[in-house]
Amino acid sequence: MTDGRFNVLSTIDRQLRRGTLPPSGSLQHPGGFASRQAAPVDLVAQITRELEALAVTVHHEADDRAATARVLALFDERGASRVLAWDPEWLNCPGLSNAIDAHGIGREPCWLPAGASERRARLAAIDDVRVGLTGALAGLADTGSLALVSGPGRGRIASLLPPVHVAVLRADQIVPSFGAFLAAHPHVADEGSNLVLITGPSRTADIEMTLTRGVHGPGHVHVVIIG
Amino acid sequence: MTSSPLNFYTRVDRALRDPALGAAMERATKKLVSGREAGMAAFPEADAVRDHARRIRAHTIGKLGHYLRQFETAVHARGGHVHWAETAEQAVAIVAEIASQHGVRTAVKSKSMVSEEIDLNAALARAGVDVLETDLGEFIVQVDKDHPSHIVAPIIHKNRHDIAKSFRGLGATDDDVIDVPQMTAFARRLLRAGFLKADMGISGGNFGVAETGSLCICTNEGNGRLTTTLPRVHVALMGIERLVPTLSDLDVMLQLLGRSATGQKLTVYTNIISGPRRGAQGATGATGATGAQGAQGAQGAQGAAESDGPEHLHIVLVDNGRSGLLGGELAEILYCIRCGACLNACPVYQQVGGHAYGSVYPGPVGAVLTPGLRGLAGWEELPQASSLCGACREICPVRIDIPRMLLSLRAESTRLRLTPAWATFGLWLLGRLAVRPRAFRGAQRLAARATRLLARDGWIRKLPGHLSAWTRQRDFPAFASETFMQRWERRGR
Numbered sequence: 001m002t003d004g005r006f007n008v009l010s011t012i013d014r015q016l017r018r019g020t021l022p023p024s025g026s027l028q029h030p031g032g033f034a035s036r037q038a039a040p041v042d043l044v045a046q047i048t049r050e051l052e053a054l055a056v057t058v059h060h061e062a063d064d065r066a067a068t069a070r071v072l073a074l075f076d077e078r079g080a081s082r083v084l085a086w087d088p089e090w091l092n093c094p095g096l097s098n099a100i101d102a103h104g105i106g107r108e109p110c111w112l113p114a115g116a117s118e119r120r121a122r123l124a125a126i127d128d129v130r131v132g133l134t135g136a137l138a139g140l141a142d143t144g145s146l147a148l149v150s151g152p153g154r155g156r157i158a159s160l161l162p163p164v165h166v167a168v169l170r171a172d173q174i175v176p177s178f179g180a181f182l183a184a185h186p187h188v189a190d191e192g193s194n195l196v197l198i199t200g201p202s203r204t205a206d207i208e209m210t211l212t213r214g215v216h217g218p219g220h221v222h223v224v225i226i227g
Numbered sequence: 228m229t230s231s232p233l234n235f236y237t238r239v240d241r242a243l244r245d246p247a248l249g250a251a252m253e254r255a256t257k258k259l260v261s262g263r264e265a266g267m268a269a270f271p272e273a274d275a276v277r278d279h280a281r282r283i284r285a286h287t288i289g290k291l292g293h294y295l296r297q298f299e300t301a302v303h304a305r306g307g308h309v310h311w312a313e314t315a316e317q318a319v320a321i322v323a324e325i326a327s328q329h330g331v332r333t334a335v336k337s338k339s340m341v342s343e344e345i346d347l348n349a350a351l352a353r354a355g356v357d358v359l360e361t362d363l364g365e366f367i368v369q370v371d372k373d374h375p376s377h378i379v380a381p382i383i384h385k386n387r388h389d390i391a392k393s394f395r396g397l398g399a400t401d402d403d404v405i406d407v408p409q410m411t412a413f414a415r416r417l418l419r420a421g422f423l424k425a426d427m428g429i430s431g432g433n434f435g436v437a438e439t440g441s442l443c444i445c446t447n448e449g450n451g452r453l454t455t456t457l458p459r460v461h462v463a464l465m466g467i468e469r470l471v472p473t474l475s476d477l478d479v480m481l482q483l484l485g486r487s488a489t490g491q492k493l494t495v496y497t498n499i500i501s502g503p504r505r506g507a508q509g510a511t512g513a514t515g516a517t518g519a520q521g522a523q524g525a526q527g528a529q530g531a532a533e534s535d536g537p538e539h540l541h542i543v544l545v546d547n548g549r550s551g552l553l554g555g556e557l558a559e560i561l562y563c564i565r566c567g568a569c570l571n572a573c574p575v576y577q578q579v580g581g582h583a584y585g586s587v588y589p590g591p592v593g594a595v596l597t598p599g600l601r602g603l604a605g606w607e608e609l610p611q612a613s614s615l616c617g618a619c620r621e622i623c624p625v626r627i628d629i630p631r632m633l634l635s636l637r638a639e640s641t642r643l644r645l646t647p648a649w650a651t652f653g654l655w656l657l658g659r660l661a662v663r664p665r666a667f668r669g670a671q672r673l674a675a676r677a678t679r680l681l682a683r684d685g686w687i688r689k690l691p692g693h694l695s696a697w698t699r700q701r702d703f704p705a706f707a708s709e710t711f712m713q714r715w716e717r718r719g720r
Contacts, residue, residue, distance in 0.1 A: 003313075004310070004311035004312055004313045004317055004321075007311075007313045008295075008312075008313055008467065008544070008546045009292055009295065009296070009311075011550040011551065011553075012292040012295070012467070012553060013292045015550055015551065015552075015553035015554040015555070016289065016290075016291065016292065016553050016554050017554070018553075018554040018555075019554035019555060019558075027285055027286055027289040027290075028282075028286065029282075029283070029472065030279050030282040030283060030286070032475050033275075033276060033279045033475075033478075033479050035272060036272065036275075037271060037272060050492075109534065110534040110535055111534050111535065112457075112534065112535040112536075114459065114538050116330075116426060116459060119457075119459060120423065120424055123423045123457060124423060127419070127423060142492070143492040143493045144492075145493055150504075150533050150534070150535070150536060151505075151533055151534075152531050152532060152533055152534060153534060154533075154534060155533075155534030155535040156452065156456045156534075156535055156536060157456060157457075157534075157535050160449060160452050160453060160456060178478050178481065178493075179478050182474050182475055182478060188474070189436075189439035189441050189474065189499070189501040190501075192501075192505070192533065193500065193501050193502045193503060193504055193505050193533060193536055194455075194456075194498070194499070194500055194501070194536060195498075195499040195501075196452065196496060196497065196498050196499070197493060197496075197497040197499075198495065198496060199491070199492065199493040199494065199495050199496075199497070201495070202447070202448055202449040202495060203447050203448070203495055204363045204411060204447060204448045205380070205447075205489075206362070206363040206364035206367070206381070206382055207363070207367075207382070207385075207387055207390055207407045207410060207411070208251075208254070208386055208387050208407065209254060209255050209258045209259075209380075210387075210407040212407055212408050212411045214411075214412075214415070215363055215411050215414070215415055215448040215449070215450075216361070216415060216418065216419075216448045216449035216450045216452075216453055217448065217452065217453075217495070217496065218449075
């Protein structure tokens with residue numbers, strides 16, 4: 001393996017010394033891209049438009065209490081007896097977890113064991129959970145994306161395994177773009193081993209270019225925006 | 228990189244005589260091109276972003292050694308492993324070794340062009356590892372023992388009836404194949420079962436971020452996330468050229484990738500992975516929760532451990548001929564971000580489809596990349612499979628000058644005497660005539676008369692003798708009755 005590393009890197013260094021690249025202007029790093037586009041004033045309206053264009057259902061709720069009622073109603077619509085959920089402090093809605101418990105719906109944590117057989121058993125036990133519930137670190141208005149970072153109590157599988165994903169987002173978490181998100185979270189790669197930008201429900205067009213939703217990930221995404 | 232046993236022109240003939248393929252190609256490429264057009268039209272800064280992206284790629288490729296070392300250090304710092312494969316053989320051996328170290332029996336795989344290039348599945352099968360392709364298109368390719376024909380839409384060449392037939396072979400009922408959503412649901416159930424029991428996930432990598440040691444994997448279906456989340460071990464295969472310096476640079480690339488490929492602003496899941504699961508070491512997670520009650524115990528015991536994700540991350544950097552392109556005429560092809568737009572835009576690809584190229588990288592990009600990585604001998608026909616119309620250069624998000632490199636490869640095949648003798652003779656003759664105005668005019672008159680005799684409605688379906696090779700795959704236009712020079716003089720200059 002060491003030989004592979006040595007050989008690859010020495011070939012690269014040798015070849016790069018050998019010649020110049022084809023005409024493409026400067027080889028200097030161009031720096032950051034300076035957009036001339038003015039950021040829209042109403043980020044909530046923009047993200048709503050983008051999410052709806054992606055077939056995501058958006059719910060606007062005035063406060064935590066209304067958001068909690070909305071989430072419970074969504075669970076009931078799906079007949080969910082269990083949900084795969086992030087821990088309370090990450091749901092962007094104080095009191096939501098307690099309300100779910102009080103409503104008689106089981107909250108499954110996103111925990112996966114490391115051992116092979118335990119992991120398989122755990123996955124088999126949660127595969128039939130119908131709804132996943134998460135918060136989000138941010139919403140990206142220009143693409144209609146949710147930015148989720150993994151961490152303790154914030155598993156990836158909540159937004160991945162069940163056929164329905166419900167995400168709770170506060171209006172002040174919406175930023176204009178991924179670029180703005182990176183500016184606000186310059187150390188996002190240190191915050192968790194996984195950052196995912198979710199832009200709509202799972203989809204495929206592999207068969208005859210026919211758009212079909214929910215092939216592997218959730219086919220239905222609900223975003224509850226508070227504020 | 229598998230070479231089809233048939234020669235290039237036989238494959239092209241076969242493709243052109245397949246009406247179902249023609250219909251499928253037309254439907255798919257039209258849809259992809261119009262999707263891309265709509266996506267770019269709604270992107271006011273497209274041109275500026277493309278220029279910027281090109282400069283990022285040029286910079287990164289020009290300092291590739293530096294960025295690879297930085298990437299390696301950053302991946303190590305996050306607890307991931309980096310492996311270097313000089314050749315396809317080394318790459319598959321590394322993956323087989325990782326599988327054996329972790330006692331892997333079954334693996335799930337998300338889409339990876341590099342894995343096709345190195346023929347990974349066959350090698351893992353020999354090592355006793357079952358690999359399940361999980362991208363819907365690649366799964367169908369695997370079931371049919373076929374090859375993908377497009378780098379983004381692998382089964383662009385198949386219709387639903389072909390696929391329904393394959394699914395019946397897997398136990399699908401009439402209801403399962405009644406329409407595309409039902410077929411997709413059938414595949415979901417089958418593949419989900421594979422995901423739940425797999426020991427290892429194998430992915431590609433759209434981009435590696437040198438600064439943070441992150442890997443970016445873009446999928447629409449979500450199989451890329453399942454592959455890199457559920458199994459204990461994640462192995463990512465990535466060409467050495469796939470790096471960008473920073474997350475901000477990644478942002479620029481992401482603005483172009485989805486739009487160029489399908490017209491989407493972003494792929495549904497843009498998955499950025501920085502190391503394996505944090506805080507859970509080895510088997511300590513074995514005491515983890517099986518229910519809500521156990522969760523508290525798990526949290527207490529695990530402290531700051533991440534809830535899920537792979538315990539081990541291995542990134543395999545694959546060279547396989549890429550480093551040899553640096554500093555040369557073809558280095559620019561390494562800027563490619565694999566969006567597939569040049570395939571969709573190419574009039575040759577639109578007609579013949581991906582299989583005719585005989586390589587895992589079809590279309591204009593493949594016509595440069597394949598001979599670049601494998602050498603011209605055996606692939607010398609690919610650079611000829613172009614009208615040099617420039618549609619590929621026009622549509623490329625990072626403005627790669629593919630026609631320039633196709634010409635350079637054509638010149639190289641002549642130098643290497645790989646060009647057929649009749650073509651070399653024809654060009655020699657043209658060269659002689661072009662510098663003798665009277666002879667040239669005479670030849671023009673002769674050709675105009677002869678072609679008009681053979682043509683119907685201005686097109687010749689079949690040229691005589693050796694020249695018929697040209698008309699096997701395409702019509703030849705009759706010469707105009709008035710030459711350019713005559714017309715020029717008539718219009719009084």
